[in-house]
Amino acid sequence: MVHKPLRGKRAIVTGVSRMKGIGAAICEALAEGGADIFFTYWSAYDRSMPWGIEQDEPFQIQRKIEALGVSCHCLELDLSKEEGPQALLAAARDAFGEPDILVNNACYSEAMPYSALTSERLDRHYFLNVRAPIMLSVEFAKQFQKGRGGRIIAMTSGQSLGPMPGETAYAATKGAIDAFVKTFAAEVAEKGITVNAVNPGPTDSGWMDEELKKQLLPKFPFGRIGTPYDAARLIRFLASDEAEWITGQIIHSEGGFIRG
Numbered sequence: 001m002v003h004k005p006l007r008g009k010r011a012i013v014t015g016v017s018r019m020k021g022i023g024a025a026i027c028e029a030l031a032e033g034g035a036d037i038f039f040t041y042w043s044a045y046d047r048s049m050p051w052g053i054e055q056d057e058p059f060q061i062q063r064k065i066e067a068l069g070v071s072c073h074c075l076e077l078d079l080s081k082e083e084g085p086q087a088l089l090a091a092a093r094d095a096f097g098e099p100d101i102l103v104n105n106a107c108y109s110e111a112m113p114y115s116a117l118t119s120e121r122l123d124r125h126y127f128l129n130v131r132a133p134i135m136l137s138v139e140f141a142k143q144f145q146k147g148r149g150g151r152i153i154a155m156t157s158g159q160s161l162g163p164m165p166g167e168t169a170y171a172a173t174k175g176a177i178d179a180f181v182k183t184f185a186a187e188v189a190e191k192g193i194t195v196n197a198v199n200p201g202p203t204d205s206g207w208m209d210e211e212l213k214k215q216l217l218p219k220f221p222f223g224r225i226g227t228p229y230d231a232a233r234l235i236r237f238l239a240s241d242e243a244e245w246i247t248g249q250i251i252h253s254e255g256g257f258i259r260g
Contacts (some may be wrong), residue, residue, distance in 0.1 A: 004034030005240040009149075010099045012092050014079060014136070015106025017041035017058050020206035022155070023105045024061045025228035029236040031068040035101065038073045038092040044148060045108065071096060079106055080127035085136040101239045102140045104133035104154040106179075109170045122169050129173035134180055137195070141188045150193030151239045154181060155231075158199040158252060162259045178250050185248030194247035196238055200231035201254025221256040230255065 011030045016023030016039035027037050039061070046053035054060070058074055065072035073095040077088055092099050108128040110121060137152050144150045148155035157164075177197055185195035202208075202216050203226040216225055234253050235241055 005054060005242065006030060006101075006236070007034030009033075009035040009101060009239070009242050010092075011037055011101035011103065011239065012088065012099050012140075013037065013039045013103040014088070014132075015040065015042075016061060016074070017043060017046050017053055018206060019057055019060060019064075020228065022200065022203060022205050022228040022231050024064075025232035026105060026235050027065050027072070028062065029070070029229065029232035030101070030103075030239060031070045031072070033236050033240065035239070036071040036096050037065050038075070038095055038099070039073050040077045040079065040088060040106065042076060042078055042106070044051065044078075076173045079132040079136075080108070080124070084129075084132060085139050085152055088136065091137050093143075098143070098145065099140065099151055100146065101151040102136060103137060103155070103209050103235060103239075106132065107170075107174065108175065109167070111166050112169075113166060114168050117169055122173075125169040125173040129170070129175050130180075133177060134184075137180075137184060141184075141191060141193055144191055144193060147193065148192035148244075148251045149241065150188070150191060151243075152184075152188075152193060152195045153235055153238050154195075155199040156197045156199045156250060158201060158254065160250070161199075161252065165189055182248045189247060194238070194244065196246060196248070197250045197255065198231055198234055198238070199250065199252045200228075200234075201252070203228060203231060203255045205259070218260045221258070224255075226255050226257075 013200050041058040062072045062074050159171045164171040181197045205228050
């Protein structure tokens, strides 16, 4: 019998819209572990980015997950709206009951020089990169009644390891998640919930052009650039019972990426 460490678990994953994305890989890895999946997507954001999105791409992901023998539900939802977190948790509970796992993967990024940063642009980063994952985590913890096995996992980007020129708003808002994880982990431990963050380092999830890949490759000692599934495997482990003693951690899983 194939070992399914997450059999019977229910996972919410935000920011899943592209087949090549980290979100899709996370869903696949959790489903391979036996978890039922509920994911969100927001097509308007991906359509505005250089990588784009196919019209039915989220449903391609859903069919791929269901083929692994678990249930999979999805919802198009703008998590930057104040009502987004409660709407998501209500929809997930209606679909498959009380969730065990929350993966805060959705994010907003708009590269620009500091001189172009406005309050409106900063707010767009804040609403999705800070307010949404924090309030989702808060609502998840408030509703969690199982006593053990709760998992909250956030995605970060190594903002504490070095500067990100041209990404002031993104770096500042994503960096806030590091501080949140450490404090929130201590608060919700009594409910049997662990809280961690994963920094996957530069990951080839469809946004890199060939010139950037050429620049990055020598910085990886293993001779390859990170893939979405590298991050997804770690998240599957953190979601499992094997990781019940790991909490409040920012895990830099970058394949030895050399900065500078």
